[in-house]
Amino acid sequence: MEQPAAAAVAAEQEGMAQGEDLLHQFERILHHDPLIDEVGFLHPTQFQSLDRSQTGYSTSESHEYTQEYLWCRDHKLAISSEVLPKLYRTARHAYSNSATAKDAALLEPDLMSHSKALLILCPDMLTAWNSRKMVLSVSYDFTKLKDELQLCTLILSYSPKNESTWSHRRWVIKKVSEHHQDMSGLVERESLLVKEIAEKSKMNYRAWRHRCWLISYMTREQVLDELKKSARWNELHVADNCCFHYRRSLLLALLDSHCIEGENSLDFKSEVHLLWKEELRWNEMLIRRYQGRESLWIHRRFLSQWWVEFLLSGEEMECCAAGTSLIDLFLSQEIYLLSDCLNVPADEFGEACIQAELAALYILWISKATP
Amino acid sequence: MGCLRFLLLLMQKKDSFESLVMEHIRLNGAYWGLTTLDLLHKLDAVDADEVIQWIMSCYHPESGGFGGNVGHDPHVLYTLSAVQVLCLFDRLDVLDVDKVADYVSGLQNEDGSFSGDIWGEVDTRFSYIVICTLALLHHLHKINVQKAVDYIVSCKNLDGGFGAMPGGESHAGQIFCCVGALAITGSLHHIDRDLLGWWLCERQCKEGGLNGRPEKLADVCYSWWVLSSLIMIDRVHWIDKDKLAKFILNCQDKENGGISDRPDNAVDIYHTYFGVAGLSLMEYPGVKPMDPAYALPLDVVNRIFLRKRD
Numbered sequence: 001m002e003q004p005a006a007a008a009v010a011a012e013q014e015g016m017a018q019g020e021d022l023l024h025q026f027e028r029i030l031h032h033d034p035l036i037d038e039v040g041f042l043h044p045t046q047f048q049s050l051d052r053s054q055t056g057y058s059t060s061e062s063h064e065y066t067q068e069y070l071w072c073r074d075h076k077l078a079i080s081s082e083v084l085p086k087l088y089r090t091a092r093h094a095y096s097n098s099a100t101a102k103d104a105a106l107l108e109p110d111l112m113s114h115s116k117a118l119l120i121l122c123p124d125m126l127t128a129w130n131s132r133k134m135v136l137s138v139s140y141d142f143t144k145l146k147d148e149l150q151l152c153t154l155i156l157s158y159s160p161k162n163e164s165t166w167s168h169r170r171w172v173i174k175k176v177s178e179h180h181q182d183m184s185g186l187v188e189r190e191s192l193l194v195k196e197i198a199e200k201s202k203m204n205y206r207a208w209r210h211r212c213w214l215i216s217y218m219t220r221e222q223v224l225d226e227l228k229k230s231a232r233w234n235e236l237h238v239a240d241n242c243c244f245h246y247r248r249s250l251l252l253a254l255l256d257s258h259c260i261e262g263e264n265s266l267d268f269k270s271e272v273h274l275l276w277k278e279e280l281r282w283n284e285m286l287i288r289r290y291q292g293r294e295s296l297w298i299h300r301r302f303l304s305q306w307w308v309e310f311l312l313s314g315e316e317m318e319c320c321a322a323g324t325s326l327i328d329l330f331l332s333q334e335i336y337l338l339s340d341c342l343n344v345p346a347d348e349f350g351e352a353c354i355q356a357e358l359a360a361l362y363i364l365w366i367s368k369a370t371p
Numbered sequence: 372m373g374c375l376r377f378l379l380l381l382m383q384k385k386d387s388f389e390s391l392v393m394e395h396i397r398l399n400g401a402y403w404g405l406t407t408l409d410l411l412h413k414l415d416a417v418d419a420d421e422v423i424q425w426i427m428s429c430y431h432p433e434s435g436g437f438g439g440n441v442g443h444d445p446h447v448l449y450t451l452s453a454v455q456v457l458c459l460f461d462r463l464d465v466l467d468v469d470k471v472a473d474y475v476s477g478l479q480n481e482d483g484s485f486s487g488d489i490w491g492e493v494d495t496r497f498s499y500i501v502i503c504t505l506a507l508l509h510h511l512h513k514i515n516v517q518k519a520v521d522y523i524v525s526c527k528n529l530d531g532g533f534g535a536m537p538g539g540e541s542h543a544g545q546i547f548c549c550v551g552a553l554a555i556t557g558s559l560h561h562i563d564r565d566l567l568g569w570w571l572c573e574r575q576c577k578e579g580g581l582n583g584r585p586e587k588l589a590d591v592c593y594s595w596w597v598l599s600s601l602i603m604i605d606r607v608h609w610i611d612k613d614k615l616a617k618f619i620l621n622c623q624d625k626e627n628g629g630i631s632d633r634p635d636n637a638v639d640i641y642h643t644y645f646g647v648a649g650l651s652l653m654e655y656p657g658v659k660p661m662d663p664a665y666a667l668p669l670d671v672v673n674r675i676f677l678r679k680r681d
């Protein structure tokens with residue numbers, strides 16, 4: 001009985017040594033190339049097909065064993081899925097040791113390096129993110145916070161819905177905002193990042209939530225600019241309700257800002273009115289072009305409901321010559337749109353049928369919402 | 372139902388990479404699994420003492436919160452799960468109730484919102500979690516309920532739904548949290564029931580399943596989020612329950628048990644729980660009735676609120 005037990009212990013020790021080798025090499029790669037922008041967890045057969053003649057990091061020190069499982073070139077990192085459990089366990093263990101160590105200050109570089117390795121393997125590890133927040137809270141260091149955003153970007157590139165990563169990102173941005181007056185550059189880059197992530201990850205609630213959250217940091221000019229820029233993107237993603245919700249949030253932010261600034265409120269009001277009118281026209285164009293898209297009709301519900309309120313608030317001043325109120329005029333246009341949608345000939349995909357249904361629901365909605 | 376076999380198998384399988392990277396939410400997993408077992412009248416299949424001992428090993432006596440597993444930082448997400456599991460076993464006595472109530476109530480912000488932990492991320496989910504935890508512990512007086520309600524109401528959208536923050540897109544999961552919190556605090560009058568009911572009913576897809584937002588595919592988990600919200604606002608008769616029950620049953624793995632998000636996908640504990648909970652809300656035979664606000668079996672909730680307190 002003793003011999004197999006001894007063999008098992010030896011095997012376990014060898015396994016642990018291999019794990020440590022792997023982790024060491026993994027952290028070395030991350031340290032040497034802070035610009036890694038893509039991580040792939042590859043099946044061993046895929047991993048074998050990588051060109052391993054020349055990898056990005058120096059091979060003099062690297063162990064032959066680890067080369068079988070880790071690869072990095074042109075800021076792209078590949079990890080063989082075969083070693084994931086082992087690498088994860090070792091990183092988890094190393095992180096725990098450095099997080100609970102008494103001499104925390106001394107072990108800070110270790111803590112940052114182990115938590116980074118662990119989070120790349122498992123971004124949900126809230127506790128590891130917290131350790132990093134703890135270290136970053138000690139003294140304000142803009143460069144370190146920028147690196148932190150870079151780490152989040154890397155993780156979001158393959159885990160775009162990861163809640164903890166988005167939350168950590170907001171924490172970093174809040175930290176930066178405490179020390180910087182001008183957030184416009186950062187906000188613009190953040191918005192762009194969400195746009196890029198949203199192209200690959202459809203209707204990603206967390207990503208769009210981040211973009212909506214950014215609005216509170218935007219100037220009025222930036223809000224207008226975002227509206228202008230997102231129009232084209234939305235035209236290419238008409239089935240994405242999130243991107244239309246983003247426009248709704250931007251429009252509401254404009255309404256809010258015109259309430260705050262009293263002096264030019266008339267100008268602002270007419271500007272917002274023009275924007276709203278244009279948004280209604282644009283939305284109708286999309287509705288007619290893309291049949292049966294729920295998100296387009298939901299956007300119209302929102303626009304119309306506000307529009308009716310605008311019209312009601314200004315009704316006394318503006319009345320048409322013929323005696324019909326602007327509201328009646330607007331509603332008759334909407335009913336005209338409905339009848340157009342009801343009269344579209346049936347198609348093989350059933351889109352005309354869905355369009356008719358959505359149009360009818362829309363009119364019903366507006367009739368309930370209009371006093 | 373094959374769910375039981377699947378649940379028991381799951382508890383033994385701990386070494387795959389998939390289960391390794393889920394270790395940080397094991398407390399949530401315990402709540403999903405054990406509530407499902409209780410709904411199926413099988414809670415006695417597990418060793419209660421063993422579970423409670425493990426739950427308490429996730430407790431942080433300094434803060435009063437629970438981590439997702441042993442050695443993980445505390446967060447309200449796991450604190451509610453711990454309290455709910457203890458409710459299932461009728462063992463709230465193992466808690467330092469004041470300490471736990473202090474932890475969650477201490478996370479209320481000036482505007483009435485709640486952070487999930489000391490690091491300050493705000494979300495309407497956390498409002499629900501804190502309110503539900505405190506109600507189960509009979510300590511709702513520890514927070515400013517009026518401000519908490521006002522904040523939730525400020526997250527209401529023009530479509531009647533609620534998002535994660537003011538101006539956030541309406542989402543069935545967030546709606547459950549906001550409606551649940553308003554129900555527990557007796558503040559449902561802030562909701563336009565017809566308007567929200569309309570939005571929730573539009574979540575039913577052609578095949579009978581419910582989605583969580585416009586333009587998304589149906590997913591079993593929304594059976595719970597949408598149905599419970601509809602029940603709380605008294606509009607559940609607006610959807611086709613038979614079609615929904617059929618959709619959920621179609622997502623079962625008939626050989627190995629468990630329920631998946633959509634027919635023919637791989638099963639998991641999360642969707643198994645939400646599928647069974649959804650069936651429970653539709654009074655499916657053999658499944659215990661569930662309370663739509665506290666997300667616990669009705670008999671457990673009754674035990675907490677109807678029992679004479681010393």
